[in-house]
Amino acid sequence: MMSKKEIALTFDDGPWGETTSRILDELIARKIPATFMIWGEHVLQYPELLEKAAKSGLFAFGNHTFHHLSLLDLTAEEIKEELELTDRLVKKYTGIVPAFVRPPFGDADAEILKIIHRPIICWSLDTRSWEHHDATLVLQEIQSAQDGDIVLMHDFQEADANALPAVLDFLEAENFVFKTVPDLLGEQLDDEAYIYYSQNRRDKVGFENEKGKK
Numbered sequence: 001m002m003s004k005k006e007i008a009l010t011f012d013d014g015p016w017g018e019t020t021s022r023i024l025d026e027l028i029a030r031k032i033p034a035t036f037m038i039w040g041e042h043v044l045q046y047p048e049l050l051e052k053a054a055k056s057g058l059f060a061f062g063n064h065t066f067h068h069l070s071l072l073d074l075t076a077e078e079i080k081e082e083l084e085l086t087d088r089l090v091k092k093y094t095g096i097v098p099a100f101v102r103p104p105f106g107d108a109d110a111e112i113l114k115i116i117h118r119p120i121i122c123w124s125l126d127t128r129s130w131e132h133h134d135a136t137l138v139l140q141e142i143q144s145a146q147d148g149d150i151v152l153m154h155d156f157q158e159a160d161a162n163a164l165p166a167v168l169d170f171l172e173a174e175n176f177v178f179k180t181v182p183d184l185l186g187e188q189l190d191d192e193a194y195i196y197y198s199q200n201r202r203d204k205v206g207f208e209n210e211k212g213k214k
C-alpha cells in the first residue's frame with residue numbers, strides 16, 4: 001500500500017462572491033478540509049459565505065487583515081487594528097477568533113511577529129493564479145506537491161476556482177490526505193515565535209529571549 005501524504009490547501013482574500021461560493025460547494029460536497037485566510041473588508045460584503053463555511057465544520061480560518069496592506073508599511077498600532085477588526089468579524093460569523101495570521105503578500109519579519117503574537121502561516125507551494133490567471137497552469141503547479149506542503153490558493157481568483165475539481169482529483173489520486181493548517185502542523189503551532197511554511201519547515205524569527213523568561 002502506498003503511504004499517505006498530507007497537504008493543507010489555503011484560500012486567501014475571500015470571502016468573495018461567486019468564486020468563494022463555487023469553492024465552498026466543491027469542498028463541502030467532497031468533505032475536504034481546508035483553511036480560509038479571511039480579508040476583513042470582504043466579510044462586510046459577503047458575510048453569508050463566511051457563515052456557510054463555518055457551518056460546514058470542515059474549515060479553519062486565519063486572519064488576513066482588514067485592508068490587505070503590507071504589514072511592513074504599517075505602525076504597530078495600525079497592525080493591531082488591522083487584526084482586531086478582522087478578528088471581530090470572523091468571531092461574529094464563525095464563533096472563533098483566528099489563532100494564526102497570514103500576512104498580505106507574505107510580508108512579515110521578526111518585528112511584526114512580536115507585534116501580532118500569533119503564528120504566521122506562509123506557504124511552500126503557490127498555484128500563482130494571481131499572476132497567470134490560468135486554470136491549466138494552476139494544475140501544473142499542483143503537480144509538484146509534496147508531503148507536508150501548505151498550498152497558497154485564492155478564492156478571489158477565477159483560475160483557482162476553475163481548477164479546483166481537477167486539483168482535488170489529482171491530489172487524491174496521488175494519495176494525499178487533506179488537512180486544515182492547525183491539523184497539518186499540530187502542536188508545533190503552539191509556538192508563536194515562528195513563521196511556518198510547511199509541516200517540515202518553519203523559521204524561528206521571533207522573541208526567543210522573551211519566551212525563555214516566561
Ligand SMILES: [Zn+2]
Binds near residue numbers: 012013064068104105
Ligand atoms: Zn491576500
